[in-house]
Amino acid sequence: MIEEKFDAIVVGAGMAGNAAALTMAQRGMKVLQLERGEYSGSKNVQGAILYADMLEKLIPDFRDDAPLERHLVEQRFWMMDDRSHVGLHYRSEDFNEQSPNRYTIIRAQFDKWFSKKVQEAGAVVLCETTVVELVKDSFGKVIGVRTDRSGGLIRADVVVIAEGVTGLLGTRAGLREIPKPENTALAVKEMHFMPRETIESRFNLKGDEGMVIEAAGTISRGMTGMGFIYSNKECVSIGMGCLVSDFQRTGETPYGLLDAFKRHPSVAPLIEGSEVKEYSAHLIPEGGFKAIPQLYGDGWVVVGDAAQLNNAIHREGSNLAMTSGRIAGEAIFQLRSRREEMTEQNLALYKEMLDKSFVIKDLKKYKDMPALLHTQSQNFFLTYPQLVNKAMQSFVRVDGTPKVEKEKKTIRSFVNARSWFGLFADGFRLARAWR
Amino acid sequence: MAEAPKKPAAAGGRAGTKKELPEHFKDYKHVWVFIEQERGVVHPVSWELLGAGRDLANKLGVDLAAVVLGAPGGGVKEAAAEASCYGADLAYIVESDVLTDYRNEPYARAMTELVNTYKPEILLLGATTLGRDLAGAVATTLLTGLTADSTALDVDTDGSLAATRPTFGGSLLCTIYTLNYRPQMATVRPRVMSMPDRVERPLGRLIEHTFTMVEDDVVTKVLSFIADRESDKSSLAYADVVVAGGLGLGSPENFQLVRQLASVLGAEYGCSRPVVQKGWLPAERQIGQTGKTIRPRLYIAAGISGAIQHRVGVEGADLIVAINTDKNAPIFDFAHVGLVTDAVRLLPALTEAFRKRLSASTSERIAS
Amino acid sequence: MHIVVCIKQVPDSAQIRVHPVTNTIMRQGVPTIINPYDLFAIEEALRLRDKLGGQVTILTMGPPMAEDTLRKALTFGADRAVLLTDRFFAGSDTLATTFALAAAIRKIGDTFGPVDIVFTGKQTIDGDTAQVGPGIAKRLGLTQLTYVSRIADVDGEARTIKVERRAEGGVQELATKMPCLITMLEGTNEIRRGSMNDALRASRAEIVKWSAADAGIEDTAKCGLRGSPTIVKKVFAPSPRATKATMVEPGDATPAEALIAEIFKQQPELESKLMTLARGY
Ligand SMILES: Cc1cc2nc3c(=O)[nH]c(=O)nc-3n(C[C@H](O)[C@H](O)[C@H](O)COP(=O)(O)OP(=O)(O)OC[C@H]3O[C@@H](n4cnc5c(N)ncnc54)[C@H](O)[C@@H]3O)c2cc1C
Ligand SMILES: Cc1cc2nc3c(=O)[nH]c(=O)nc-3n(C[C@H](O)[C@H](O)[C@H](O)COP(=O)(O)OP(=O)(O)OC[C@H]3O[C@@H](n4cnc5c(N)ncnc54)[C@H](O)[C@@H]3O)c2cc1C
Numbered sequence A: 001m002i003e004e005k006f007d008a009i010v011v012g013a014g015m016a017g018n019a020a021a022l023t024m025a026q027r028g029m030k031v032l033q034l035e036r037g038e039y040s041g042s043k044n045v046q047g048a049i050l051y052a053d054m055l056e057k058l059i060p061d062f063r064d065d066a067p068l069e070r071h072l073v074e075q076r077f078w079m080m081d082d083r084s085h086v087g088l089h090y091r092s093e094d095f096n097e098q099s100p101n102r103y104t105i106i107r108a109q110f111d112k113w114f115s116k117k118v119q120e121a122g123a124v125v126l127c128e129t130t131v132v133e134l135v136k137d138s139f140g141k142v143i144g145v146r147t148d149r150s151g152g153l154i155r156a157d158v159v160v161i162a163e164g165v166t167g168l169l170g171t172r173a174g175l176r177e178i179p180k181p182e183n184t185a186l187a188v189k190e191m192h193f194m195p196r197e198t199i200e201s202r203f204n205l206k207g208d209e210g211m212v213i214e215a216a217g218t219i220s221r222g223m224t225g226m227g228f229i230y231s232n233k234e235c236v237s238i239g240m241g242c243l244v245s246d247f248q249r250t251g252e253t254p255y256g257l258l259d260a261f262k263r264h265p266s267v268a269p270l271i272e273g274s275e276v277k278e279y280s281a282h283l284i285p286e287g288g289f290k291a292i293p294q295l296y297g298d299g300w301v302v303v304g305d306a307a308q309l310n311n312a313i314h315r316e317g318s319n320l321a322m323t324s325g326r327i328a329g330e331a332i333f334q335l336r337s338r339r340e341e342m343t344e345q346n347l348a349l350y351k352e353m354l355d356k357s358f359v360i361k362d363l364k365k366y367k368d369m370p371a372l373l374h375t376q377s378q379n380f381f382l383t384y385p386q387l388v389n390k391a392m393q394s395f396v397r398v399d400g401t402p403k404v405e406k407e408k409k410t411i412r413s414f415v416n417a418r419s420w421f422g423l424f425a426d427g428f429r430l431a432r433a434w435r
Numbered sequence B: 001m002a003e004a005p006k007k008p009a010a011a012g013g014r015a016g017t018k019k020e021l022p023e024h025f026k027d028y029k030h031v032w033v034f035i036e037q038e039r040g041v042v043h044p045v046s047w048e049l050l051g052a053g054r055d056l057a058n059k060l061g062v063d064l065a066a067v068v069l070g071a072p073g074g075g076v077k078e079a080a081a082e083a084s085c086y087g088a089d090l091a092y093i094v095e096s097d098v099l100t101d102y103r104n105e106p107y108a109r110a111m112t113e114l115v116n117t118y119k120p121e122i123l124l125l126g127a128t129t130l131g132r133d134l135a136g137a138v139a140t141t142l143l144t145g146l147t148a149d150s151t152a153l154d155v156d157t158d159g160s161l162a163a164t165r166p167t168f169g170g171s172l173l174c175t176i177y178t179l180n181y182r183p184q185m186a187t188v189r190p191r192v193m194s195m196p197d198r199v200e201r202p203l204g205r206l207i208e209h210t211f212t213m214v215e216d217d218v219v220t221k222v223l224s225f226i227a228d229r230e231s232d233k234s235s236l237a238y239a240d241v242v243v244a245g246g247l248g249l250g251s252p253e254n255f256q257l258v259r260q261l262a263s264v265l266g267a268e269y270g271c272s273r274p275v276v277q278k279g280w281l282p283a284e285r286q287i288g289q290t291g292k293t294i295r296p297r298l299y300i301a302a303g304i305s306g307a308i309q310h311r312v313g314v315e316g317a318d319l320i321v322a323i324n325t326d327k328n329a330p331i332f333d334f335a336h337v338g339l340v341t342d343a344v345r346l347l348p349a350l351t352e353a354f355r356k357r358l359s360a361s362t363s364e365r366i367a368s
Numbered sequence C: 001m002h003i004v005v006c007i008k009q010v011p012d013s014a015q016i017r018v019h020p021v022t023n024t025i026m027r028q029g030v031p032t033i034i035n036p037y038d039l040f041a042i043e044e045a046l047r048l049r050d051k052l053g054g055q056v057t058i059l060t061m062g063p064p065m066a067e068d069t070l071r072k073a074l075t076f077g078a079d080r081a082v083l084l085t086d087r088f089f090a091g092s093d094t095l096a097t098t099f100a101l102a103a104a105i106r107k108i109g110d111t112f113g114p115v116d117i118v119f120t121g122k123q124t125i126d127g128d129t130a131q132v133g134p135g136i137a138k139r140l141g142l143t144q145l146t147y148v149s150r151i152a153d154v155d156g157e158a159r160t161i162k163v164e165r166r167a168e169g170g171v172q173e174l175a176t177k178m179p180c181l182i183t184m185l186e187g188t189n190e191i192r193r194g195s196m197n198d199a200l201r202a203s204r205a206e207i208v209k210w211s212a213a214d215a216g217i218e219d220t221a222k223c224g225l226r227g228s229p230t231i232v233k234k235v236f237a238p239s240p241r242a243t244k245a246t247m248v249e250p251g252d253a254t255p256a257e258a259l260i261a262e263i264f265k266q267q268p269e270l271e272s273k274l275m276t277l278a279r280g281y
């Protein structure tokens, strides 16, 4: 056994774990953080977009030295059928502000930087160290962890489980369930490298400006899913994600989907001539509010993706992870400064604080969305995109057909695909789930 | 020990990106090639280097000299005579009992003495285990520049040696000069330079250098030499035909298919690095930057993607044939003949077809 | 027994990209690693220490961020790490590198006890010269043992060592005296996983940081670019072959036959060559 006892052990060095470890270490707690990857971020996959606000709460002056790629000045939403897309583009000079709100990042680099901050704050960070077991005493209280290195049990007053969506510790210890296939998306992503200038001219950017494209439609072949393209400095991240249960049902492969997305005539020219350097796959928890497990217990709390805290609709995850990690750290510190034990009862403070934050409020707002998109996936991801694209083509093509006739035809096509009632119902459901 | 002359402080701060050869180096002349000879056997890389050295000497209008070290009567003079057939004008030899087996100390000392006495402007060695061991020690003793693992050698307009070598894992090439120090040293890997034709001719001059080092001066003793078993030796680097497999073959068992094709063609077989890393084939079968450089008449690559590190080891082949399921595989960028298909299925058929074709043409020939 | 292991932080060259226009290395996102060949040296040093007692000091010359590499080496269980870092060292070739490293090793001996063995890897994957080890040996007057595949025996009292060394065509068994410098062959051992205690100690260890002056280097003209006799004049990408491969379309013939036909079409002389080879002439 390791003699030394820690105030807190954090399992995982992703966004959530780093936020928790940083928060506690900044407040003088003796923190041990364990990460199975070669370094913080080495196993992490993300688009990735960073939301400045949540990071500012942890590291106010992060802009000074964080490895940020580009700040976003433009957001494009594409609704795609097999040959076309209808797009909504929003670009504003306002985003070229002093302290931009959103950045693209490369997680491997960003997490490394984040981890340095955690170390500078005084936490002991050990990488290439996998926690294999949460150790409980005879009363079921978590008292520490065991790792895959020789040396036995390491004790701590509390263990923060920040092991991400695929982490098995919590489930193995019976603290939470294995995420269900219908609550989990599988995303695959590639990094396509090309010179800066190429990226800037293809995406209409200058300097460190960046843009994102989020795309839905027939590219997911009727499954609940999306594609995305994010511009970094010298590469673009391009990816596709769909529900695991849909993959199981349809037998489609994630790589097959991504390949088709890349070959789509709207996408192919954007990545032409690039060099693919990295291919990665990762799960995203998408169950939303209804899938959130028990968040705390005797001697433990769970944060980030491991706690299903992910807003699939807005593609937000890292900010919920950071915020839940920070709040867990603050709650633990409060208890500690009041000299209170890390019991289940006391750790309920974490849940209380989290409920008051945007994390739970946002997830609550969209609580019906996942179910809706799932049951109606054929309509939302196959039928409507095709109809909209056709309508658009009919609108812009000048071929001598009277406009009135065109409109009628368009409306008819929608109704034929889905009854008036169905269309209204879908619209209504979508509005309600969104509200 | 013979100390190199002290280097003058270079003008203008930097060690001189400009050529300002100090006076004492101006009488360094001629191109030398170290002939790697052990137990009477010369490593073929030495002949390849004589070929390259001949070109340099011709361009500079100087002599090409062979340098041979070894035991008295241990094949040194024979190697020097043979060097002439590959282009050497003269030879410097050192024969001494302390040079019987290769050891760094006496070899580095002998080489350094020769350089300080006879002053070559260029010194080339093979990038073998022996050559690299020796070159590093000699260059440091002489405080001169050394370009390791060069892939091309040339003479610049101002008479400097321009040595080109891969860098950053072969993704880039760089050309390196040693402008203001002498000799300009470089090592070259076996099979990177082509073998020059052998032309029978007598050696112009033989210069025997007396070496005073005795066994008592040498700290390191050779206790034994265990030669590699014949079966462990692959003559991959010198084979005329090579068949190789990569990760695309999927399993260690499938390398049987590679071996079968190789045996029908009388070829050697090899592989890419991951195959070695997975333990499917031993390290001496690896072809590429960190394995062997090959220069066969025919190279058949099955299930190999053609990464730059592999490419640099095979580019010298006369004909590169690639079999890959991915039509975009980089290997098709430098292969001469390509076939997009599953190699695991093709190889047995190819073996059979070659067997038929070769026996048919053999009988045809016999008939005619 | 005091053993110094020289290691280098290198970019993971499998991930390097070249800018298609400017032909410069695009370093963004390229992770750095401990030169893989150096891991064999570290492990061998630790084994010797575990057997004979003593200490292992890890040494690297590099930019400040090379500290990560040293800390990682400490998690394997090394006793101390020294980072030699100074702007004077920038742009060193092998000769200048060995000058700086040799000075640092001398200083390590003075500060932490006399050095018996210096280890280096066989070669780096970025510089790839295999010359730094021999260079250090020469500068320090150490016996040079390159491509060592096995350390058979070390006698601390008599200060003798026996090793097996990979030579051309066989293995040399050598006996010599310490202090010596060993470059370790790859594949000779497997790097250990440090214990939890090693890892904890490493994460808190103070890395010794030396500037050129700290390492006792007075003549900085022998360091870095100024101390490097070699000059890189030109860096360029390998030129693509002008013509791409002729792709074989089988048509009527079987793929194997079509392929063979194309081979002999491009190189007609090969056929007779193959016949002689196949018949084992
Ligand atoms: C393709 C994709 C795109 C995304 N895009 C965005 C986006 O644009 N914006 C956004 O905000 N979010 C995005 N997300 C979501 C976001 O990445 C996650 O929500 C966030 O990373 C969650 O952080 P985390 O710390 O909870 O988990 P992780 O980042 O997964 O970290 C968990 C860490 O724990 C370690 N670990 C696990 N088990 C153990 C163990 N037993 N012992 C030791 N260590 C262990 C892992 O190695 C890992 O480092 C995206 C996700 C994906 C997959
Ligand atoms: C410092 C350094 C040094 C290196 N040195 C070397 C070296 O000396 N030599 C070397 O080879 N590599 C070397 N490498 C590794 C090199 O970068 C590549 O990783 C390696 O060459 C890839 O090996 P591969 O082509 O067998 O495997 P992959 O890259 O995995 O390629 C497999 C190929 O097989 C194809 N394939 C799959 N299935 C089939 C099938 N059924 N039939 C036909 N084709 C199929 C695939 O399309 C693919 O193109 C080095 C790397 C580094 C970083």
Ligand SMILES: Nc1ncnc2c1ncn2[C@@H]1O[C@H](COP(=O)(O)O)[C@@H](O)[C@H]1O
Residues within 6 Å of the ligand: C006, C007, C008, C035, C037, C038, C059, C060, C061, C062, C094, C097, C101, C119, C120, C121, C122, C123, C124, C125, C127, C128, C129, C130, C131, C132, C133
């Ligand atoms: N900057 C450096 N710092 C410490 N050791 C080094 C450095 N460069 C090279 N070495 C050592 O020398 C060996 C050979 O390097 P190279 O000559 O570059 O192939 C490496 O395996 C290292 O052990």
